[in-house]
Amino acid sequence: MTRVRVEVNGTAVEREVEPRLLLSDFLRHDLGLTGTHVGCEHGVCGACTVLLDGASARSCLMLAVQCDGLSVTTVEGLARNGELHPVQAAFREAHALQCGFCTPGFVMAVTALLEERRGEKLSDDEVREALAGNLCRCTGYQNIVRAVQIAAGSEG
Amino acid sequence: MKPPPFDYHVPATVDEAVALRTADSDAVVLAGGQSLVPLLNMRLARPSALIDLRCVGGLSYVRAGEGGVAVGAMTRQRELERSAEAFEACPILREALELVGHPPIRNRGTVGGSIAHADPAAELPAVLCVLGGRVGATGPRGTREIAADDFFLYPFTTSLEPDEVLTEVFFPKAPSGSGYAALELTRRHGDFALAGVCAVVSNGSARLCFTGVGGRPVLVDSDEPDAWQAAIDPSADATGSADYRRQLVAVLGRRALELARARSAQ
Incomplete structure (x- = not known):
C-alpha cells in the first residue's frame, strides 16, 4: 500500500491505496465521486476526463498514486453554491446530452478548453478538434459544439 | 482492479532510478503513462515493478539554443507543443505534436516516454529521426548519447539498455531556410x-x-x-x-x- 495525498474538489484527501489503483476507480470507489464515468478504460472514450492542476487528463490512464501532491477537479467540483458552472448550464440550455454517460467527460474537457482559451473566439472546427478525444454514442456532436459556443460567449 | 499487481518505486534521482533498473530487469519506467497504463489496464504488460520518474528533479525543461532544442525526458508533450522558443527553433515539433493523441493525452504524456516507447506509428520518433537528433541516457556505466537512427530498432524496442534511463531528447535545428x-x-x-x-x-x-x-x-x-x-x-x-x-x-x-x-x- 502507498500513501497518497491529493486535493479533490478543494478538499484535502489522504488515503492508503494499492499502487495499481486507477485514479478513476479511486475517485469512484474510494471517494464515492461517481460523476466521473468509466467507459473504455484505455484512453479512447474520454468519459473519465478530470482536471489535474487545471489541465484535462484521463483518470483511467493514471494511477491514483501518480496524483500525490496534485489537485484534482471532478464534475462534482464545478457547481458553486447550488449554481451550475457556466459549461454545465450551457449543456443544459443547448440540450447537449441525451443519455448523459459521456457528459461529465465532455464538461471537464470543455472547462479546460475555455480556461485555456479564455476570451478567444473559437471556430466550430477548433471546438470539434479540441473535443475529438471525447466520444458520444447517442447522437451527433452538433448540440455539444453549440453548448461550447454558448459557454464561451457567457464566459468571454 | 484493471492493472495486474506490481511494486511501485518513486526514486528522487536519476541514479536511484538506474539502481532500481539494475536491480530488477523486469521493472519498467513510468513517465506520463499514456501508453504504459493502457497496456497495464489490458494486462498486455505485467511488469514486476514500476519506477515512476515523477519525483526525479531536473527532467522537465525545454532549452532552445544555437544548435536546437534540448528537452528533458519528463517534459509534458503539451509543454513542448506550446513552447514559443521550441517552435522558433524547430517548428516541425509543434505541427507533429498536434497530431499526438488529444489534448488530455498530451497534458500527461511526456516527450521522453513517447521516444522510449518507440511505437513505429508515433510522431515524435519520426521528428527526432528526420532532424537527425539524439537522446541522452544514464546507466550504471555513466551517461551516453545515442543518435536517433541508432536508437529505434524494432517495434517498441530501442537500443536503450535494460539498466539505462532516458534523460534528455535533443532535436537539432534544420538548416536555415529549410522547409x-x-x-x-x-x-x-x-x-x-x-x-x-x-x-x-x-x-x-x-x-x-x-x-x-x-x-x-x-x-x-x-x-x-x-x-x-x-x-x-x-x-x-x-x-x-x-x-x-x-x-x-x-x-x-x-x-x-x-x-x-x-x-x-x-
Missing part, C-alpha cells in the same frame, strides 16, 4: 495513424521519415517516390491493407514535399 511538414492519415483525429510522414527540405535536398509503415521510423534521403516504396515495409491490420499504406506513403510524401518546399521558399 518542413508533418502529415498523417488517421481514421479519426488523434487516432494512431495508418501512415504518416515528417519531411525537411533544404538546399534542394529532401529527407523524409515515414511512420506506421515499418518496424521503426523509416528514414529516406530522397524525394523519389520509388525510393520511399523501396524503404518501407508496411503490413496490414484492421485499419488498412499493406497496399493502402503504400498508396498513402506516395500521397503523403508528395503532399509533405509540396508543403515543405512552399515553406522553404518563404
Whole structure:
C-alpha cells in the first residue's frame, strides 16, 4: 500500500491505496465521486476526463498514486453554491446530452478548453478538434459544439 | 482492479532510478503513462515493478539554443507543443505534436516516454529521426548519447539498455531556410495513424521519415517516390491493407514535399 495525498474538489484527501489503483476507480470507489464515468478504460472514450492542476487528463490512464501532491477537479467540483458552472448550464440550455454517460467527460474537457482559451473566439472546427478525444454514442456532436459556443460567449 | 499487481518505486534521482533498473530487469519506467497504463489496464504488460520518474528533479525543461532544442525526458508533450522558443527553433515539433493523441493525452504524456516507447506509428520518433537528433541516457556505466537512427530498432524496442534511463531528447535545428511538414492519415483525429510522414527540405535536398509503415521510423534521403516504396515495409491490420499504406506513403510524401518546399521558399 502507498500513501497518497491529493486535493479533490478543494478538499484535502489522504488515503492508503494499492499502487495499481486507477485514479478513476479511486475517485469512484474510494471517494464515492461517481460523476466521473468509466467507459473504455484505455484512453479512447474520454468519459473519465478530470482536471489535474487545471489541465484535462484521463483518470483511467493514471494511477491514483501518480496524483500525490496534485489537485484534482471532478464534475462534482464545478457547481458553486447550488449554481451550475457556466459549461454545465450551457449543456443544459443547448440540450447537449441525451443519455448523459459521456457528459461529465465532455464538461471537464470543455472547462479546460475555455480556461485555456479564455476570451478567444473559437471556430466550430477548433471546438470539434479540441473535443475529438471525447466520444458520444447517442447522437451527433452538433448540440455539444453549440453548448461550447454558448459557454464561451457567457464566459468571454 | 484493471492493472495486474506490481511494486511501485518513486526514486528522487536519476541514479536511484538506474539502481532500481539494475536491480530488477523486469521493472519498467513510468513517465506520463499514456501508453504504459493502457497496456497495464489490458494486462498486455505485467511488469514486476514500476519506477515512476515523477519525483526525479531536473527532467522537465525545454532549452532552445544555437544548435536546437534540448528537452528533458519528463517534459509534458503539451509543454513542448506550446513552447514559443521550441517552435522558433524547430517548428516541425509543434505541427507533429498536434497530431499526438488529444489534448488530455498530451497534458500527461511526456516527450521522453513517447521516444522510449518507440511505437513505429508515433510522431515524435519520426521528428527526432528526420532532424537527425539524439537522446541522452544514464546507466550504471555513466551517461551516453545515442543518435536517433541508432536508437529505434524494432517495434517498441530501442537500443536503450535494460539498466539505462532516458534523460534528455535533443532535436537539432534544420538548416536555415529549410522547409518542413508533418502529415498523417488517421481514421479519426488523434487516432494512431495508418501512415504518416515528417519531411525537411533544404538546399534542394529532401529527407523524409515515414511512420506506421515499418518496424521503426523509416528514414529516406530522397524525394523519389520509388525510393520511399523501396524503404518501407508496411503490413496490414484492421485499419488498412499493406497496399493502402503504400498508396498513402506516395500521397503523403508528395503532399509533405509540396508543403515543405512552399515553406522553404518563404
